[in-house]
Amino acid sequence: MIxxxxxxxxxxxxxxxxxxxxxxxxxxxxxxxxxLQIVTAFKDYKLMKGVWGSPWVGLDNFKSIxxxxxxxxLIKNTVVISVLRLSWGFWPPIILAILLFDMKSxxxxxxxxxxxxxxxxxxxxxxxxLSYSFLSNxxxxxxxxxxxxxxxxxxxLSSKHFxxxxxxxxxWKELGWGTIIYLAALTSIDTQLFDAAKIDxxxxxxxxxxxxxxxxxxxxxxxxxxxxxxxxxxxGTEQILLFYxxxxxxxxxxxxxxxxxxxxLKLDYSLGTTLQFFQSGIGLILILGVNKIAKKTTGVSIW
Amino acid sequence: MKKLNNEKVYQILVTFIIITISIVCxxxxxxxxxxxxxxxxxxxxxxxxxxxxxxxxxxxxxxxxKFGGTIGKAFVxxxxxxxxxxxxxxxxxxxxxxxxxxxNLPGRKIMIIMIMTILIxxxxxxxxxxxxxxxxxxxxxxxxxxxxxxxxxxxxxxxQFFENIPAEIEESAxxxxxxxxxxxxxxxxxxxxxxxxxxxxxxxxxxxxxWFDAMIYITDPRLKPLQLVLRNMFVDNNLSWATGTMNxxxxxxxxxxxxxxxAVAIVGTIPILxxxxxxxxxxxxxxxxxxxxx
Numbered sequence: 001m002i003x004x005x006x007x008x009x010x011x012x013x014x015x016x017x018x019x020x021x022x023x024x025x026x027x028x029x030x031x032x033x034x035x036l037q038i039v040t041a042f043k044d045y046k047l048m049k050g051v052w053g054s055p056w057v058g059l060d061n062f063k064s065i066x067x068x069x070x071x072x073x074l075i076k077n078t079v080v081i082s083v084l085r086l087s088w089g090f091w092p093p094i095i096l097a098i099l100l101f102d103m104k105s106x107x108x109x110x111x112x113x114x115x116x117x118x119x120x121x122x123x124x125x126x127x128x129x130l131s132y133s134f135l136s137n138x139x140x141x142x143x144x145x146x147x148x149x150x151x152x153x154x155x156x157l158s159s160k161h162f163x164x165x166x167x168x169x170x171x172w173k174e175l176g177w178g179t180i181i182y183l184a185a186l187t188s189i190d191t192q193l194f195d196a197a198k199i200d201x202x203x204x205x206x207x208x209x210x211x212x213x214x215x216x217x218x219x220x221x222x223x224x225x226x227x228x229x230x231x232x233x234x235x236g237t238e239q240i241l242l243f244y245x246x247x248x249x250x251x252x253x254x255x256x257x258x259x260x261x262x263x264x265l266k267l268d269y270s271l272g273t274t275l276q277f278f279q280s281g282i283g284l285i286l287i288l289g290v291n292k293i294a295k296k297t298t299g300v301s302i303w
Numbered sequence: 304m305k306k307l308n309n310e311k312v313y314q315i316l317v318t319f320i321i322i323t324i325s326i327v328c329x330x331x332x333x334x335x336x337x338x339x340x341x342x343x344x345x346x347x348x349x350x351x352x353x354x355x356x357x358x359x360x361x362x363x364x365x366x367x368x369k370f371g372g373t374i375g376k377a378f379v380x381x382x383x384x385x386x387x388x389x390x391x392x393x394x395x396x397x398x399x400x401x402x403x404x405x406x407n408l409p410g411r412k413i414m415i416i417m418i419m420t421i422l423i424x425x426x427x428x429x430x431x432x433x434x435x436x437x438x439x440x441x442x443x444x445x446x447x448x449x450x451x452x453x454x455x456x457x458x459x460x461x462x463q464f465f466e467n468i469p470a471e472i473e474e475s476a477x478x479x480x481x482x483x484x485x486x487x488x489x490x491x492x493x494x495x496x497x498x499x500x501x502x503x504x505x506x507x508x509x510x511x512x513x514w515f516d517a518m519i520y521i522t523d524p525r526l527k528p529l530q531l532v533l534r535n536m537f538v539d540n541n542l543s544w545a546t547g548t549m550n551x552x553x554x555x556x557x558x559x560x561x562x563x564x565x566a567v568a569i570v571g572t573i574p575i576l577x578x579x580x581x582x583x584x585x586x587x588x589x590x591x592x593x594x595x596x597x
Contacts, residue, residue, distance in 0.1 A: 005409065012408055015401075015483045019414075022399045022453060026417060029450045032434050033426020040430065051433065096324065099317045108318065115325040117583060118332075121575050123512030125534045129568035130331040132537055133338055138561055140334065143351030176328060204313040238515055242538060256428075263429040264519055276427035 041277040045269040061274035070258065074275075078254040081235035084163055086227050089171050093178030094220065098212055100179060101186045102204065116176025127169055128242040135165065157247040166243055166252075170236065181223070182216050189215040221300040229287030229302075232279060255279050332572070339363050339565040346559050363558045363566035373524075373532065374567055380444075381511060381529040385574075388448045388510040393503050395452045400461025401487050415462070418455045428519075435520055446520035447513065447528070457502040464498045465491050501585040504578065511574055533571050536564055 009016075036051055041061055043054045065071060096116075103109045119127070134140045135155040142152040155161045189211065197207045237256030244252035255275055263272030287302075295301045340359035367374045402408065403415050425431070431450065440446040468491060476486055492499070514530035521527055527535075558566075575582075 008407065008409055012405070012483055015405065015408065015487075016410075018398050018484065019402050022395045022402075025395060025449065025453050026399075026421070028438065029431070029434060030421045030425070030453060031417075033430035034424055035426075036430035036433060037426045096321075099321055102313070103317050103321060104314055105318070108321070112321045112325045114583060115328050118576075118579065119328055121508055121512075121579065121582060122572060123514065123530050125512075125514050125530045125537070126568055126571055129533065129537055129564065129571075130335055133335050133561070133565060134331070136561070138351055138559070140352065147350055147352060172328070172331075175324070203309040241515070242534065259428055260519075264432060269429050269433070273427060273429045276429070280424065280427070 037273055037277050037280075040270060040273040043270060045273075047267065047269075057270075061270050062278065064271060065275050065278060068271075070253065073250070074253060074255050074258050075232075077251060078232060078235045078256075080251075081163070081166065081240070081254060082227075082231040084167050085170060085236070086231070088167050089174065089178075090224065090227065092171060092175050094182055094216065096175060097179035097182035097186065097216075098208060101183060101212070102208075113176070116179070118176075119173045120177035122173065124239050124242055127173055127239075131165065131169055131243070156243070157245055159248045159251045162244065162248045162252050166236070166239060169243075170239065181219060185216045185219040186212065217298070218300045221294055221298045222302060225290050225294045225300070225302050226287075228290045230283065232286060233283040335565045336569055339562055339569050341558070341562050343557050343559050343562075346562065360558065363562045364570075366558070366563055367566050367570055374529070374570065376525060377527055377529040377532040378570065380526060382574075384444070384447050384513075384528055385507050385510040388451060389503055389507045391448060392452050392454050392457070392506045393499060396454045396457040396502060396506075397461055397487075397492065397499070399453070399458040401465055401491055403458065403462040404465035404491075405483070406466075418453075418458055421453070421455045422459075432519060441520055442522050442526070444526055447510075447517055450516070451506075451510070451513075454502070454506060457505065460502060461495070461498065464495050468494065497585065500581070504582050504585055507578070508575065508582070529571055533567055536567060 040051055042056055042058065043051065044057045044060070045051065046054045068074075100109055100112065103112075122130075132139065136142070137152060137154065141155075145152055153161070155165060193211050194207065197211060202210070232255075234256060235254040237254065237260070240252055240254060240257050241260065244257065259272040259276050262268050262275075291302050334353070337353055337356050340356045340361070340363070341353050342358060342360045342362065345356065345358055346353065399414070399418065403411060403418070405411060426434075435441055435446055435450060438449075440449060472490060473486055476490060481489070512530060514528065514534050517526075517528050517531045518534070521531070
């Protein structure tokens with residue numbers, strides 16, 4: 001046994017040496033933050049003392065978080081935005097994937113896919129720029145309104161328009177890309193089923209209902225489980241940070257954006273970190289819970 | 304006969320919907336491009352509704368690259384960040400993937416668990432910021448590179464690919480006395496060129512598009528990448544790099560602020576559009592194989 005281990009170490013020592021750098025980066029930039037997050041949540045962080053020198057405060061941070069005047073709003077906005085994203089954004093890629101799959105013209109299908117995948121590769125900054133060209137005071141929509149003698153609308157300062165803008169741009173960005181995983185599932189359906197349906201005289205809608213949809217059931221449940229489990233985790237902080245203004249905080253401020261402002265602009269590390277710790281705790285419970293339900297009802301599990 | 308008609312109607316409907324959605328996908332980009340070519344006089348003539356440009360002008364693009372240099376410098380930083388960042392990410396990711404693929408390696412399981420864990424858990428914004436600060440990366444070029452070097456998802460793809468290399472190839476090389484590093488460099492890496500291309504492109508897109516990390520880690524204006532400068536221009540309405548130069552050159556007055564901004568936005572998409580054909584080829588395959596197996 002011992003000589004076997006020795007032999008292995010002799011064989012692999014160079015690999016261990018190579019692995020040193022990746023391991024250091026993994027530990028320093030991924031694992032230490034996780035430890036810091038847990039520790040900071042129970043400390044009153046003092047800038048001069050650092051994480052380890054600051055005093056322990058037990059559950060005080062959690063009490064401060066829960067009694068925060070914005071607490072209810074942050075949770076509500078995070079959940080509302082995630083739910084809107086899910087309810088408006090989840091099914092369009094499924095429908096589009098089915099349409100692309102059923103499309104007879106291969107040439108047209110390829111060209112459409114080329115176009116449809118592009119927005120996924122644009123940064124949120126670019127997408128904000130595109131939205132700006134449509135919705136700013138001098139943008140296309142307001143110019144048209146103006147030409148028809150109507151009042152201009154200040155889209156980016158209006159709470160009423162915030163959700164539609166954020167959800168529409170998110171769908172625009174991911175609609176095409178979202179089809180890929182369904183198309184992959186669709187291509188693995190046995191083509192004999194489709195031939196049999198044709199012989200039986202099935203129309204397109206019965207074919208979709210009886211063959212296509214069952215064929216993507218498990219991947220749909222898998223993705224739905226993931227999204228439901230993430231409902232409190234991230235409402236799209238990077239996107240919201242670009243699209244929101246203080247005028248729409250009432251509907252737009254989420255856990256992620258508040259943590260950014262509280263932590264990195266106001267330098268209140270304890271509360272920001274505690275809220276994110278709280279968020280990941282709930283997130284873990286959610287994903288385990290949703291996965292259990294999915295496993296019971298459909299037999300699909302994410303791991 | 305009736306069924307056949309149903310199928311035809313359905314095909315027409317499908318074609319119509321897909322063409323409509325494709326146009327919706329492409330239109331904003333085309334619109335912004337046209338806007339970037341519009342002169343101030345034409346913009347005023349058409350009262351801001353630009354569906355076609357009669358007299359396109361490149362003034363806005365001259366403004367981007369000729370004067371001040373802010374955008375040009377930011378472009379260079381972005382290119383540097385993307386190339387250096389992608390190169391280092393690939394090295395770290397390939398080594399990790401290869402290590403995880405060695406079935407007899409003591410400690411392999413720990414490595415796999417450690418990498419899978421970071422796909423689910425992260426330390427959050429502030430703790431990560433504190434680590435970057437404590438490791439003295441704040442306000443340096445490396446703040447945008449080092450924290451992103453471990454690309455967990457990419458490492459797992461490499462692992463899967465390396466595991467599928469036929470054992471006979473490795474055994475015969477081992478007989479010839481090849482060391483583990485030789486095996487990796489001379490066998491594993493050369494035959495995984497397509498995967499390296501896919502992961503590399505993925506990493507490059509992430510680097511090119513990143514702005515948030517630069518916003519929190521970088522204060523030196525000379526180190527700001529293009530996406531961050533673009534963000535400041537739109538969100539903080541900071542056009543100082545352009546207005547400062549407009550005063551020097553009266554010809555700059557011939558485009559609107561809007562056109563000027565859109566020209567920078569277009570410049571921000573050019574590298575993505577340039578590599579897009581490769582992206583599509585490698586990505587779609589990568590996602591397909593990944594999802595079918597997973």
